[in-house]
Amino acid sequence: MKSRRTRSQTQVLDLLKQLENAISAQELYAQLKQRKISVGLATVYRALESLKLEGVVQVRTLPSGESLYSPAQADTHHLTCLRCGNSIEVTECPVHGLEHHLNESHQFQIFYHTLEFFGLCETCQLKGAS
Amino acid sequence: MKSRRTRSQTQVLDLLKQLENAISAQELYAQLKQRKISVGLATVYRALESLKLEGVVQVRTLPSGESLYSPAQADTHHLTCLRCGNSIEVTECPVHGLEHHLNESHQFQIFYHTLEFFGLCETCQLKGAS
C-alpha cells in the first residue's frame, strides 16, 4: 500500500477546492507557480489523474480537447455554443434517478456525470453558417 | 450564399449515416480511403466542422481528446470507466424536458446534448487504486 496522498496531490486538490470554477491543467500549473508552489507540469497531470481515479476530482473535456478539472461534488452542467464556444452554466439536473439505477444495473461505481447541451447561441444564430 | 453542400461534406455525411457507431475523424478518413474515395484528412475535418455547425452531425469528445462524430439524431449516452476507458451505451434519457426549457429560456438553438456517467467498472473496482 502507498501513502494516501502525495504532496503534489494535496497541493493540486487544495487549489482546486479554493477556486470556484473548473480549471484546465495548464492553468492550474500556472496558478501554482504564481503562488510560489514549485511543481512540474507533468506532475500536475499525474496528480490530477490519481485524484480522478480516487473519485475526488471530476473532468469535463471541451470540444477543443482541453480538459477542465473540478472537485467532484459540483453538479453544474453546460449549454455550449458550437460556433463561438461560449458556455452558460446549467444548474438543473434531472439525471440522478438514472444514475442510481445505472449504478446497480451495471455494477458500476459512478463518481459523477457530465451533461452538456450544444447548439448556437443567440448571437451566433444571427451570423448564419460559414 | 454558398452551395448547400460540398462534395466532401456529402461524402462524409453519407458515410456517417451508413455506420452504426460514432466514429473519429481519423477513422472516417481511413474508411473513405478504403472505399476508394479520395479525400484529404484536413478536408474531412473541415467537412465535419461545417456539418456540426449545420446541426446535422454531433460530437462527443473523449477524455483522450479524440472526438467521435455521428449523425445528430441519436440519443445514445455513455457510462464510462475512468480507469480502463471502456464505455457502455445508455439509452435512457431524462433530459428532453430540460432541453426544451433551456431552448426558450436562453434563446439557444439546441441541436443535441451529451450525457455521460463516469466511474469504475466492476473489473477495475477490484484492481484498487494505483
Add this chain to the structure above:
DNA sequence: TTTACTGCAAAGCATTTGCAGGGCG
C-alpha cells in the same frame, strides 16, 4: 474569370512518457 473547395505538409497544443535526480521511510 472569380470564388470557393481541396490536398498536402507544416505547425500548434494538450497531454503523456522516459529517465535521472531527490526525498522519505
Add this chain to the structure above:
DNA sequence: CGCCCTGCAAATGCTTTGCAGTAAA
C-alpha cells in the same frame, strides 16, 4: 538502502492552418 515521487525535456497524437493547385459557377 530502497522505492516512490518529481521535474525536465522529448515524444505522441489529434486537430488546425498556410498555401498553391483545382473545380465549379
